[in-house]
Each structure stands twice: as C-alpha cells, then as structure tokens.
Amino acid sequence: MDYRAAGVDVEEGRAFVKRIRRLVEGTFRPGVIGGIGGFGGCFQLPQGYQEPVLVSGTDGVGTKLKIAHAVNRHDTVGVDLVAMCVNDVLTSGAEPLFFLDYIATGKLDQEQLTQVVTGIAHGCTQAGCALLGGETAEMPGFYQAGEYDLAGFCVGIVEKSQMLDGSQVEIGDVAIALPSTGVHSNGLSLVRKIIATQGYSWDTTPEIFAGKTLAEVFLTPTQIYVKPVLAARRAGLTIHGMAHITGGGLPENLPRALAPGQAIQLDTASLPHPDLFTWLAHVGDVSATDMYNTFNMGIGFVLFVPQAQTSSTINYFNSQNLAAFAIGEVIPGNGEITGIPDSF
Incomplete structure (x- = not known):
C-alpha cells in the first residue's frame, strides 16, 4: 500500500x-x-x-x-x-x-x-x-x-483616519446603490430548490433570459466593486459608510453599516426589479418578504453619502460605466429598515 x-x-x-x-x-x-x-x-x-x-x-x-x-x-x-x-x-x-x-x-x-x-x-x-x-x-x-x-x-x-466603521454615517445621508450582476453567491439553495421542484434543468433557456441557459444566468460571477469605489474616494467623494449586500439581503446588511440610533427609510419606487428576481418569485411562488430577506434583489453594494453629494456621486459612477441610483436615506431609529415592498 x-x-x-x-x-x-x-x-x-x-x-x-x-x-x-x-x-x-x-x-x-x-x-x-x-x-x-x-x-x-x-x-x-x-x-x-x-x-x-x-x-x-x-x-x-x-x-x-x-x-x-x-x-x-x-x-x-x-x-x-x-x-x-x-x-x-x-x-x-x-x-x-x-x-x-x-x-x-x-x-x-x-x-x-x-x-x-x-x-x-x-x-x-x-x-x-x-x-x-x-x-x-x-x-x-x-x-x-x-x-x-x-x-x-x-x-x-x-x-x-480613513477607516469606515459606521460612526461616520449621519442622519440624512443618502443610500446610493450599485447594481448586482445577479444573485451573486447568496440564496442559491433556494434557487436550486425552485429549479428542481418546478422541473427545470440547468440547460433550460427561459425566454425572459434572452437565450441564456439557467446555468449561465446563475453562474454569472459576483461583481467586484473595489476599484471604482476606491477611485471614488481618491477623487474626493465623501463616503460615510458602505454595505455589501450578501446573505440576508437589504434588511440584514444595510443596518450593519449604521451608527447607533439610526435606521433606513427606503424609497420603494426607486428599488430595481430585475427580471431574474421577478422570475424566481413567480416560478417559485416566493413572497416579496422572503425574496428581500434572501437575495440582493439587484443591488450588490450600497454607499452612504451626504445628501449634498448625491448627484455628484451618481454622476461619478456613471462616468466610470457603472450604474448608481439613490434608494433611500438614513433616519433616526434603532437599526430598522422600512420601505421594503410587500409585493411585486
């Protein structure tokens, strides 16, 4: 042997x-x-x-x-x-x-x-x-x-002196979202359950995904935000806090970036509705609450910036060929997040 x-x-x-x-x-x-x-x-x-x-x-x-x-x-x-x-x-x-x-x-x-x-x-x-x-x-x-x-x-x-730990976030700061490239690396157990129970295979090509197989859609790699975000700080943009939207979605990850005594009010109308997540919710009969507590729902990273710098921040990321959009603001509270849709 x-x-x-x-x-x-x-x-x-x-x-x-x-x-x-x-x-x-x-x-x-x-x-x-x-x-x-x-x-x-x-x-x-x-x-x-x-x-x-x-x-x-x-x-x-x-x-x-x-x-x-x-x-x-x-x-x-x-x-x-x-x-x-x-x-x-x-x-x-x-x-x-x-x-x-x-x-x-x-x-x-x-x-x-x-x-x-x-x-x-x-x-x-x-x-x-x-x-x-x-x-x-x-x-x-x-x-x-x-x-x-x-x-x-x-x-x-x-x-x-440049480290962010939540203490820099202020009441009135605006939450700027950077889009995800899909589900990233969270919620795949639910995805696999939906695919299996609904009789799909990984080589299925639903019309909504423009000819891509389900495997191609769900193996799309996670977006890496490092270079554009660091470049934004070096360019002089003020960023008070950041959140990486992973397991637990917006409800779990946004409060992690806040200081004590703060909460977040989302603008429900400004939240994205990517076809991928709408399809999962429909095919799997998943409630909006469970969707937002499981997936990133099209938002991979969030920056908290002073209200006066909302436009300049969005314009900067757009100039770097990365979409950015405001989704809410910081309000007084105890870490809660309001404005999560209760339906699609």
Missing part, C-alpha cells in the same frame, strides 16, 4: 502547482516577497501610511458550487470566491492587498481546478490584490467524485 493506493496522488498535486504558477504570479503586485511554493506567503506593507490598519475577511461560494458541478463549468466560481471576500473588506474603506485560497477535493482533477484558479486569478486582478498562496487538499472519501469546496481569505489596508 502507498498514498496513491489510498486515493492521494502527491505527484499530481505537484504537477498542479506547476500548472497554475503563471496564473498566480500574474496577480502579483508591489509588496509581494518571494513566489509560490513556500510554507507561507510574504507581503511587505506599502509605505506612506501613518497609522495603517489591516482589515481581513474570509468567505466561500456556498451551494453555487453545486451548479458548477452539475454543468461541469468551473471558470466563474473563483471570481465569486474573491468577490465575497474583497467586497466585505472594502466596506471598511480598505484596499485589498493579498488573497489566499483553500481548495478541497476528493480527487485532484488538474483541468477542473485550473479553471477554478483561473477564476480566482481573474478576481484578484479585478480587485488589484495578489494571489499570495493557497492550499489544495486531496481528501478521498470526503467529497463525491468530481466535487470540490472553496474557501478564501483576504487582507486589506486602510489609513486609520
């Missing part, structure tokens, strides 16, 4: 690392010390900070991976993995510096996992952070054949 007979091929793992080396090194940015293959990734903090604060975030992709496995498409979920981490770190005003990944599988499939790492590298490039290292674990008997799981970890940096 040897390790290969037990289901773990060490040589295959070494060959995989060699295969992805260029993908990883292609994400390197100033500050990276050394290359891949060591016991730890090394990064030198940028100069010029008076009181640098490191901000960390970790996340996964969730059951979106079940769709990737079902249709054998693995080039987008790596972007999701990065996005879920860097968008969280961004809410503190931090610039992502580096990213680490963890990939666990029953049997290492180089072609499959190279697609995954390609997506991770693309996500890191979009966020401007280095893919500093990672871990690939081959665990026979733990995962079904052809399946894998992902986890990611990101570290960013922000000047302490």
